[in-house]
Amino acid sequence: MLSGTVRIMRDKTDIRSREDIHLLVQTFYNKLLDESQLAHYFQNIVTHLDAHIHKITDFWEGQLLQVRSNYKGNPMQAHVELDEQHKHDISQENFAEWLNFWTQTIDELFEGERAELAKSRARNMATHLFIEIYQNRKHSDNEQ
Numbered sequence: 001m002l003s004g005t006v007r008i009m010r011d012k013t014d015i016r017s018r019e020d021i022h023l024l025v026q027t028f029y030n031k032l033l034d035e036s037q038l039a040h041y042f043q044n045i046v047t048h049l050d051a052h053i054h055k056i057t058d059f060w061e062g063q064l065l066q067v068r069s070n071y072k073g074n075p076m077q078a079h080v081e082l083d084e085q086h087k088h089d090i091s092q093e094n095f096a097e098w099l100n101f102w103t104q105t106i107d108e109l110f111e112g113e114r115a116e117l118a119k120s121r122a123r124n125m126a127t128h129l130f131i132e133i134y135q136n137r138k139h140s141d142n143e144q
Contacts, residue, residue: 014112028105080136095126
């Protein structure tokens with residue numbers, strides 16, 4: 001008799017719907033909070049994780065399905081503020097770890113054009129977000 005977790009295998013498809021994006025975002029955050037060195041950055045959202053997952057699902061729905069989404073927010077500002085809250089300790093390595101978790105989660109669940117687009121957009125976002133954080137640090141240093 002085999003012991004351990006049983007996973008139901010399903011054929012991978014491309015990301016096709018909001019439900020698919022929700023599955024991706026939910027699975028990603030579950031893994032990130034359980035398994036990563038990044039979990040401490042997300043402690044403030046744990047108390048309202050469902051709302052955060054809904055918001056991030058809105059964001060990715062607009063990015064991947066090219067539909068008008070309900071996303072309201074400023075990802076650049078949110079990440080700059082997060083870096084400030086953590087005394088400017090967010091590093092390129094943190095973004096690389098985030099990106100690895102994102103890519104692995106996509107690869108576990110999906111394959112296809114939109115799955116590849118989700119990985120590509122995340123790579124671009126990670127780069128731009130870290131540049132914005134870095135520039136904000138320089139600006140903050142000059143004001144002191």
